[in-house]
Amino acid sequence: TANTMNCLTEALGMSLPGSGTIPAVYADRRRLARRTGEAVVRLLRENKTAGQIMTPAAFRNALRVDMALGGSTNSILHLLAIAREAGYQLTLQEISAIGDATPQLCKLNPAGPDFITDLNEAGGITAVLAELAQRDLIETAALTVDGSMADRIFGNPGADGRVIRPIDAPYATDGGLAVLTGNLAPEGCIVKKSAVLPEMMCHQGPARVFDSEEQVTEAIFSGRICPGDVVVIRFEGPQGGPGMREMLTPTSALAGMGLDNQVALITDGRFSGATRGSSIGHVCPEAAVGGPLALVRESDQILIDIPARRIELLVPAEELAAREPAPKPDRGLRGVLARYERQVGASSQGAGLIDPSKETRP
Known part of the structure; x- marks a missing residue:
């Protein structure tokens, strides 16, 4: 899940290229950290906000990458919750449609033999984005922390043919989730x-x-x-x-x-x-x-x-x-957990906390 969300943060445009796949022990990660700090200062000066980057198009791009990678199921919960906080009412129906139209290009562990380090060596998330863009599956006008998605993928060769399969020869014609x-x-x-x-x-x-x-x-x-x-x-x-x-x-x-x-x-x-x-x-x-x-x-x-x-x-x-539904077990909750139980929303909406003033549950 951590690897998946790191990759999807990059696909959303919220982190610099390479952020999703560079291993922690590589010197490239240290150099990336410095460039990230510089980018944060620049974004502040330009008054560029997360809300300007995390648009519906950005979430669709992230979901297509998720489907191409065959990411963690937890990513669906997280994207639903993040989208909701960003003011975008993403739904499972939309996610399903994106999955059905997006080919699976990678088979990463545990689904296959490759690891995140292999994906990094094969070109990382930028290569996946570039390969998907060949079928117009990436909305290249979407903004990123360093420009636009078009800027990122311009000139990238895309699939390496092994870790990242070509879009016309995928592992599956639909997504991994x-x-x-x-x-x-x-x-x-x-x-x-x-x-x-x-x-x-x-x-x-x-x-x-x-x-x-x-x-x-x-x-x-x-x-x-x-x-x-x-x-x-x-x-x-x-x-x-x-x-x-x-x-x-x-x-x-x-x-x-x-x-x-x-x-x-x-x-x-x-x-x-x-x-x-x-x-x-x-x-x-x-x-x-x-x-x-x-x-x-x-x-x-x-x-x-x-x-x-x-x-x-x-x-x-x-x-x-x-039939009578099975009785809900009494967990004996109190304090914060009891409050959380009353206010948490459905998993189909990201399992975020609902507004107590609008709560309809008993």
Whole structure:
């Protein structure tokens, strides 16, 4: 996630070229730090603000780079939240459309063999931008901290052919991240499809339902999760957690036990950027606010169809309407956490804090 956001900050135009990929131990990073300080002083003198740079076009550019890289699923949360603070109402529907139209040019760890250092040697984010611009997928008039996006990519050769594939020979014709919708996630959920094995792109299986990360971790280590299962971890969303924890332990355990090619995982929580496999997160609405995850029962059949962008609970609508949602666990919260629980927004909007004066939740 840190690598992804570093790259996207550069793609947004909010940092200098090279900022996203130069390794911390390189002398180039020290030189870049000095140039960054000089740029800050210049921007202050020119009265150039972040709001002038972080326009809707800049966010679209960042999202296209995200899709081309196959970045962390957390980047979707962060971009939604940052855009909201910048006054731009970015939506999952817009993100989905961008993803469907943007080819995946890189396969970085854990989805593939290359690392951020390899991307740096291949030309970094500027090369990715230049390659995408060949299909007019980059809005080159967007401002940056050092000029415009057009200035950055002018004369750049683009893809190196190995780490960054040519746009006419991508890893996939669509992006590395996908938004799924369906009766289990009416407002959407996120999957890093670039890290999903081909045999798990479409999967149907029985739900194994857990109300916390700790519960599912114990079940995995005790051997109670079987090939074909669909693990459901609920009440781990922004309000339910509260705080939307990373489900790193269960996803790592499934991968370590060789089950990531046979078991899917669905949660209203989120994942580490290092997660691989059919791990579907940010399910919205979350269980804590009465979302469909709260209606799932043990052994219900769940269908995941990533190519079709669908996620469905295969239970008749009449039966679902008759079910009582699972009760939200009492976390015994007080103080700041209790206040956060009351005021945090939905993951589909970046899980930022909502205006208390406009709060409608009980």
